Amino acid sequence: MESSSSTRRQATRQKLYEAAVTLIAEKGFSATTVDEIAERAGVAKGTVYYNFKSKTELFEELLRHGVGLLTASLRSAAEETAERGGTRVDALDAMIRAGLTFIDRYPAFTQLYVAELWRTNRAWQATLLVVRQEAVAVVEDVLREGVANGELSQEIDIPLTAAALVGMVLVAALDWKAFQPERPMDDVHSALSLLLHGRVSGH
Secondary structure (H helix, E strand, C coil): CCCHHHHHHHHHHHHHHHHHHHHHHHHCCCCCCHHHHHHHHCCCHHHHHHHCCCHHHHHHHHHHHHHHHHHHHHHHHHHHHHHCCCCHHHHHHHHHHHHHHHHHHCHHHHHHHHHHHCCCCCCCHHHHHHHHHHHHHHHHHHHHHHHHCCCCCCCCCHHHHHHHHHHHHHHHHHHHHHHCCCCCHHHHHHHHHHHHCCCCCCC
16 A cells, blocks of 8 residues: 555646646746746645656656556557457557547647657657657557467568557547547547558558
8 A cells, every 4th residue: 555645745746747738738848937837736836846856857757657647558458458359450449549548638748748759859858768669669569469460461560550550649639639629539539440450442
C-alpha cells in the first residue's frame, strides 16, 4: 500500500500536470509562468518547486507521464486481445481504439506532444524521444509477432510501420477533435480500421 503522503503527492502532481498542459497548449511553454500553473492548479507556488525543480522539469515529467499512460493503454489493449484469442491484426485494431480513447480524454496533451515532437532544440527532446520510442515499441512487438506467425507480410518495415500507425492515430484523432468533433469515436475507429486492413483499394 502506498503511504497517504505519497498518494497526496501524486494527486498534487496530477493537478499540476493538468494545469500545465492546458496553459501550455493555450499560450506556449515560454509564455506560461510557474505562478500561472500554481494558480490554475489551486496550489501555492512553493508546491510547484517542492514537486519539480523547474518549469522545464515539470514539463519533462508531464511528457513522461502522459506518454506513459498512452503506452500502458496500448499495451493492455494488445494483452486483452491476446487473452481473448484474437489475432495480431485484432490487437492492432484494439490499439487504434485505445489510442483514440486516450486522445479523446487528453486532447490538450496530445496536441502538445505532437507539436513538441517536431521542435528539435528543446531541453526535453531526449526525454521525448525515449518516451515516444516506448509507445512505438509496443506496436513494433505486435507487428513482429504478426510477421513471425505469418499473419503479416515478411516485407513489412517494422519500425517505420509502427511509427506510421502511431502517427496516423495521433494526427487523425487531432483532426477529428478539431474539425469533426461531432463524429462518434466508433466512426473514426472504423475509418482507421479500414486503412489498417488495407481495404482502401477496394480489392
